[in-house]
Amino acid sequence: MNENSDFQRVERPETDAQTRAIHRVADAVHRVNEAVQRAVADGISVELVRVSRHHNGAGAWGDQIVPTIRDVSQDK
Numbered sequence: 001m002n003e004n005s006d007f008q009r010v011e012r013p014e015t016d017a018q019t020r021a022i023h024r025v026a027d028a029v030h031r032v033n034e035a036v037q038r039a040v041a042d043g044i045s046v047e048l049v050r051v052s053r054h055h056n057g058a059g060a061w062g063d064q065i066v067p068t069i070r071d072v073s074q075d076k
Contacts, residue, residue: 036067045070 052064
């Protein structure tokens with residue numbers, strides 16, 4: 001950027017590892033939701049199904065999912 005620009009760089013605040021992990025998951029879920037909306041708009045039915053649960057051995061866990069897809073245009 002040059003000195004005549006109205007834009008300035010804004011530094012991201014320092015966050016801990018857990019906060020960064022939460023943001024990564026939230027961002028990924030947002031992208032998945034957008035992809036599901038686009039697929040539905042194109043005539044595809046999408047269901048997200050839990051296929052496993054990941055454990056860290058210290059009490060934390062997370063669901064892992066896969067999409068099941070049905071092309072409703074094939075039903076016609």
